Amino acid sequence: MSHISPVLWQFLVNWLKHFAIFPPEASTIAPYADALYFALVGMTIVGMLLVGTMVTFFAIRYRKSNHPQAIQMEGSTLLEATWTLIPLGIFLVFFVWGAILYFRIFNPPANSMQVYVVGKQWMWKAEHPGGQHEINALHIPVGIPVQVTLISQDVFHSFSIPAFRVKREAIPGRYTTVYFEATTPGKYHLFCTQYCGTDHSAMIGWIYAMRPDDYRKWAAGNTSGASLAQNGERLFAVMGCNACHAGNSQARGPNLYGLYNSRIRMTDGTTMIANDAYLREKILNPSLHVPAGYVPIMPTYQGQISEEGLIDLVEYIKSLDSNYRLTQMMNKSELNSAQPAPIGGANQGPGAAPLPGATKP
Amino acid sequence: MSSTIISLPDQTTARLPRKSYLNQEYGLKSWLLTGDHKRIAILYLISITFFFIIGGILAGLIRMELLTPAADLMATDTYNKVFSMHGIIMIFLFLVPSVPATIGNFLIPLMVGARDLAFPKINLLSWYLYVIGGIFILAAMVLGGVDTGWTFTTPLSTHYLNTHVVTAAMGIFIAGFASIFTGLNFIVTVHRMRCPGMTWFRLPLFVWGHYATSIIMILGTPVLAITLVLVAMERLFDIGVFDPTKGGDPLLFQHLFWFYSHPAVYIMILPGMAVISEVISTFSRKRVFGYTAVAFSSVAIAVFGFLVWEHHMFIMGVSQYSALVFSLLTMLVAVPSAIKIFNWAMTMYQGSITFETPMLYAFGFFGLFTIGGLTGVFLATMGMDIHLTETYFVVAHFHFVMVGGMLMAYLAGIHFWWPKMTGRMYPEAISKLAAVVTFIGFIVTFFPQFLLGYLGMPRRYAAYPADFQVLNVFSTAGASILGIGYLLPLFYLPWSLIYGKIAGDNPWQATGLEWQIQSPPLTENFVEIPIMDHEAYDYEWLANKTQHEVQTVG
Numbered sequence: 001m002s003h004i005s006p007v008l009w010q011f012l013v014n015w016l017k018h019f020a021i022f023p024p025e026a027s028t029i030a031p032y033a034d035a036l037y038f039a040l041v042g043m044t045i046v047g048m049l050l051v052g053t054m055v056t057f058f059a060i061r062y063r064k065s066n067h068p069q070a071i072q073m074e075g076s077t078l079l080e081a082t083w084t085l086i087p088l089g090i091f092l093v094f095f096v097w098g099a100i101l102y103f104r105i106f107n108p109p110a111n112s113m114q115v116y117v118v119g120k121q122w123m124w125k126a127e128h129p130g131g132q133h134e135i136n137a138l139h140i141p142v143g144i145p146v147q148v149t150l151i152s153q154d155v156f157h158s159f160s161i162p163a164f165r166v167k168r169e170a171i172p173g174r175y176t177t178v179y180f181e182a183t184t185p186g187k188y189h190l191f192c193t194q195y196c197g198t199d200h201s202a203m204i205g206w207i208y209a210m211r212p213d214d215y216r217k218w219a220a221g222n223t224s225g226a227s228l229a230q231n232g233e234r235l236f237a238v239m240g241c242n243a244c245h246a247g248n249s250q251a252r253g254p255n256l257y258g259l260y261n262s263r264i265r266m267t268d269g270t271t272m273i274a275n276d277a278y279l280r281e282k283i284l285n286p287s288l289h290v291p292a293g294y295v296p297i298m299p300t301y302q303g304q305i306s307e308e309g310l311i312d313l314v315e316y317i318k319s320l321d322s323n324y325r326l327t328q329m330m331n332k333s334e335l336n337s338a339q340p341a342p343i344g345g346a347n348q349g350p351g352a353a354p355l356p357g358a359t360k361p
Numbered sequence: 362m363s364s365t366i367i368s369l370p371d372q373t374t375a376r377l378p379r380k381s382y383l384n385q386e387y388g389l390k391s392w393l394l395t396g397d398h399k400r401i402a403i404l405y406l407i408s409i410t411f412f413f414i415i416g417g418i419l420a421g422l423i424r425m426e427l428l429t430p431a432a433d434l435m436a437t438d439t440y441n442k443v444f445s446m447h448g449i450i451m452i453f454l455f456l457v458p459s460v461p462a463t464i465g466n467f468l469i470p471l472m473v474g475a476r477d478l479a480f481p482k483i484n485l486l487s488w489y490l491y492v493i494g495g496i497f498i499l500a501a502m503v504l505g506g507v508d509t510g511w512t513f514t515t516p517l518s519t520h521y522l523n524t525h526v527v528t529a530a531m532g533i534f535i536a537g538f539a540s541i542f543t544g545l546n547f548i549v550t551v552h553r554m555r556c557p558g559m560t561w562f563r564l565p566l567f568v569w570g571h572y573a574t575s576i577i578m579i580l581g582t583p584v585l586a587i588t589l590v591l592v593a594m595e596r597l598f599d600i601g602v603f604d605p606t607k608g609g610d611p612l613l614f615q616h617l618f619w620f621y622s623h624p625a626v627y628i629m630i631l632p633g634m635a636v637i638s639e640v641i642s643t644f645s646r647k648r649v650f651g652y653t654a655v656a657f658s659s660v661a662i663a664v665f666g667f668l669v670w671e672h673h674m675f676i677m678g679v680s681q682y683s684a685l686v687f688s689l690l691t692m693l694v695a696v697p698s699a700i701k702i703f704n705w706a707m708t709m710y711q712g713s714i715t716f717e718t719p720m721l722y723a724f725g726f727f728g729l730f731t732i733g734g735l736t737g738v739f740l741a742t743m744g745m746d747i748h749l750t751e752t753y754f755v756v757a758h759f760h761f762v763m764v765g766g767m768l769m770a771y772l773a774g775i776h777f778w779w780p781k782m783t784g785r786m787y788p789e790a791i792s793k794l795a796a797v798v799t800f801i802g803f804i805v806t807f808f809p810q811f812l813l814g815y816l817g818m819p820r821r822y823a824a825y826p827a828d829f830q831v832l833n834v835f836s837t838a839g840a841s842i843l844g845i846g847y848l849l850p851l852f853y854l855p856w857s858l859i860y861g862k863i864a865g866d867n868p869w870q871a872t873g874l875e876w877q878i879q880s881p882p883l884t885e886n887f888v889e890i891p892i893m894d895h896e897a898y899d900y901e902w903l904a905n906k907t908q909h910e911v912q913t914v915g
Contacts, residue, residue: 020466020828023816036745037815040837044735051731055724058709061479061715062645070713070900074706075651083703084696091692099685101744106681114697121521155517156611158676158751162817166746171612172516173605176678189826193751193819195510197521198438285608302606 026209027164027187028181032101034165039097043090078254079256086223108179112147113138114229116311118158119150119170119356124190127308129315130229131223135206138190139222141215142182149276150176153307158194161207169194175277182209239301253298254291260318265292279314377784381881386388390558396481397884402467403459403782406490408849412454412495417847419447420448424840426807427833432823440823441508442524446498448511453533454495456763457625460632461578462491462543464774465571468780469547471875471882472565474556474891477505479549481561487542494536501525501532510821512622513588515603515614519595527596530589537582540628542576542600547571555875558893562656564875565897566649570635574662577624577631585621588614612677619670627666629763630730631659633770637723639706640773643871644720648898651704658697662844665694675746688703691741698734702727718789719867721796722773729803733758736811754814757807765803772799772850779854780864784881787857787904799846805839872903 061067115138116127126134140146146291150159152170159178163186168178192203210218226234236242240266244253260279263271267290272278281303282286286298307311382399385391392400426434428542435443466484470477478484501507507529509518518526550760551564551572592614594600601607603614631808642649649655671679671687705727714720738747749755780786809832818829825833874891875882895902 018818018828021812021832033744033748036742037739038749040739040742040745043738044732046726047735048731051706054703055727056707056708058712059714059724062709062714063449064713065714067711067713071711072648073650073711073898074648074729075654079703079707080654080700084700087422087699088693088696091662091695091738091741092689094694094738095689098742098744098746101686101742102675102688102747103681105747107425130490136513155521156514156677158819160817160819162748162752162781164813166401167676167747167750173611174678189817191817191819194516195441195512195514195821197508197517198441200441201432201437201819201824204826227479284606288608 013326021063023165024163024186025190026182026184026186027161027166028183028329029101030106030163030165030183032104034317036094036097036101040094043094052203065193073244105180105352106168108147109145112145112179113141115146116315117150117159117170118153118161118307119192119203119313120153120307121155121197122192122193122203123204124157124159127228127311128219129228130219132219133224133226136190136203137208138205139208139210139215139218140182143212144183144211145178145179145181147177149311150178151307151311155196156194156342157192157196157203160193161188161189162191162347163188163207167193174278181205185209185211185214196321219245228312228315229319230316232312232314232319235305235312236316239305241313244298254294256317257320259320264266266290267292278316280310283310283313362898370475375863377863378879378881378883380883381784381879382884383784383881385884389400394541395487396477398470398478398481398484399467399882399884400755401461401488402624405462405466405491408488408492408495409455409458409463412450412853415472416447416450416455417844419443419450421844422794423447424824424837427429427825430825430827430830432832435823437823438508440511441821442502442506444821445507445510446502448500449507449529451531451763452511452629453492453536453602454498454624456629456767457536457540458491458543459629459767459771460489460636460774460795461547461571461574462539462629464636465547465567465574465632466543466777468778468875469550469568469571470554471878471886472568472873473551473554474559474874474887474893475550475554475892476885476887478546480546481553483542484546487539489541490535491539494534494539497535498529501528503526503828504528513614514593514618515592515595515611516845518592519603519869526570527593530593534586534589535675537586540578542580544575544582546577547575551575556893558891560893562653563893563895563897564656566638566652566655566659567635569871570631570638570659574628574631574635576660576663577628579667581621581624581628582748584617585625588621590618591617602785610676612679615674615677616670619673620667621854623670623673624663624666626759627662629767632658633726633730633774636774636777637705637726638771639871640719640723641708642898643777643869644717644723645709645714646870646900647712648896648900649704650710651700654700654800654899655704658700661697662694665690666698669694672741672746673750676750688741688743692738692744694733695738695741698730702731702734716793717797718742718787718792719773719777719869721793722769722799725796725800725803726766726769726773728800729761729769733761733763733766738759748817749814751820752814753810753818753820756820757810757814760807760810765807769799769803772796773856775850776868778875779857780868781875781880783858783861785857785861787850787853787861788870791853795846795853798842799850800844802839802841802846806836806843806890807839808834809833851912870903870907872898872900876899877906878905 012150024032049189052155114129117126124136126138141258150168152172154172158167159170164180166178169273186209188207190205190207192200244251245256247255247257259274262274264274265271274290284302286302290296382397395401426440432440502526507524507526508522509526551568591602592662595603601609603609605611638649638655669687669691671683672691675684689824740749740758812827813832816829818825864880866880879886
């Protein structure tokens, strides 16, 4: 030991102290994932020992100097059946176990808190319904299930939180969701795990899991002043959506009140559920599926609204659970067109910028 | 008396045959225009070794960059190009053709008792296509590189990169036809050109493995070709198949790509398994245990291998119920591999085992492939895959299978058939050392990556958080050991061409038809077409034959 210089020794000690070998367990899923992991590791060790023992034992016992004459034999149906059925049985156990975990991770409880995350080269933009916007960071409360709705603005990304044992691809043009419930307050790695170009390895951030009180404090102190639904409301007016979706019987477009999560009959006889993906698709590609009783006159908004803007609009349509808000909006939009006062400060997305003529009814 | 092992023929008295495929004709032209499957195999051997060296240097650069957490050795763009080229070269220009196009090309006609493959000119064309494909890929690299990753994921590859994507895709497209032609040749040869008495169940398992591989080559590769054409058209003409803003579906690319690229994994591993069957049998001096089970497990892998591709996409928003089906099918495809492992192990039971270099590589294969295969079950388990996919766990898993399994098998095969191909023996002590060094280097390189994967370190990161460094240092240290393991054969194998001991016809006392003829073989392989009158791996037949020869000569 005396031969190692103290500086080098300190360096080595420090280096080995930062030697992570197992990720923190910080979500309700993590213990389940780890249990499955250790069971799989156990299977691997048993399999290795079995094969290793067989090979080593035979290699020693039947080496040529010890066993000069090989004894020829055919196969054995019984043995073949044994090592077909036993591995198959073990694999099927893991299949069922893994499937249960998969369905648990990808099917959130109904009362989850909603967060939206947009991936783009090379950052994560998180949006809370209350109007908190973050980049490469996500603040969440512990003890409350959080559902993250993901979408990518450009290429495939993947939203990975190793400490929570969850990961979900952010796909261009399609919402995906992932859910987790943090258990331990702390700061955890957020990675993009799908290769996405030059700065793929810089598309990282932190998850801040906070006690609910702290989270509430954080949320109150970091809101942009307008909720996503309010931003959506404004955008709805700016884009002139209310011209057709006026909510009365003379309107050319369907009434959006109570639309969210309802079943809609299409002209071709099929029915669809008006979920987030449906609403997004209708804004960008309105003539693809036409609801029964309407003609496809709505223009496409492809390229005119950013993914954040679309999230705002979807949040707004979700919030339309009463005609009251709709009529209130109608009055307000007239106000807005007269005097376009900004609602909230930053982070309205490019779509929220006033477009020439867009506010005309 | 018939079952007594007699001493091996004295190799000191062995002479190189006066005429062989190597000295039938001389001159570059006689090689470049040859129709001889053995010469084409040598051409392939030289070219894939060339690409392996390039791919290996790129791997060394990757490990050097990852020695430290920051992206300080090269720019991130450069790193992205390096790992992309490493993947593209190693997969399409090394692993896919490795065993089939070299060892398979050399041996399939010998093993079925034919004078050549069914279509010698197509065989030569296949090598030219491979070389042209290789030149395209090298051109893409030299002109500035490609940074798509070997997976060419859209829309990144179609709309967000301005590197030589189309050139590289063209190269893979062309090299793909080389692989299709090889597969075609093998299938027709095995069906039509078996010698009298060579029934399907007398074929060596090497041939069964290659037959199964050929099925995948023929059915899978065209899908890859189409996919790459679509990527090129999307890039050049913006046709919108994979572009959601034009009504296309980016997931469609994933489906098409993995429809080839998962079976391609079996293109890479089945020939390796085929080699292992021969090596284990020869050095245990025993017929492969459960011949039919091993033969059919190859076919089962080829068939089931086509039905599991979606397990690469469990987190990509595919239907949860379809994921269920694909997870189940993936579990099923793991079973034939387990069957093979147990049958090989049982082949050693009551054998008479010796430990020459090919056998050492085969032991390495055993250990590494078993770990590689079992960690595949982690990834097939849907809930576990969520955490592990796209991390270093996947990198470690497929390197255990592809490098630990396939490359070990390839080296086992090269060392096993080297005396047959060249007529000379490599130095035994140093080649055994190389096998051991490779094994140790491999474990040190890739085992830490499993831990990194569970920690969550993502693939394809030029920079990583500092707490992952220690494991990465281990991995890089291991890579340098592994590099030495691979360099050794590059020296002693060419050395043996001139200075190696004369091997003789059958240095391992193996039973295959290829060992019953001179080493190196004649251009026409057999003086007269043999008649197969015994089962494969019939060591009593071999003992009788040798004894008979000893008696008639002596």
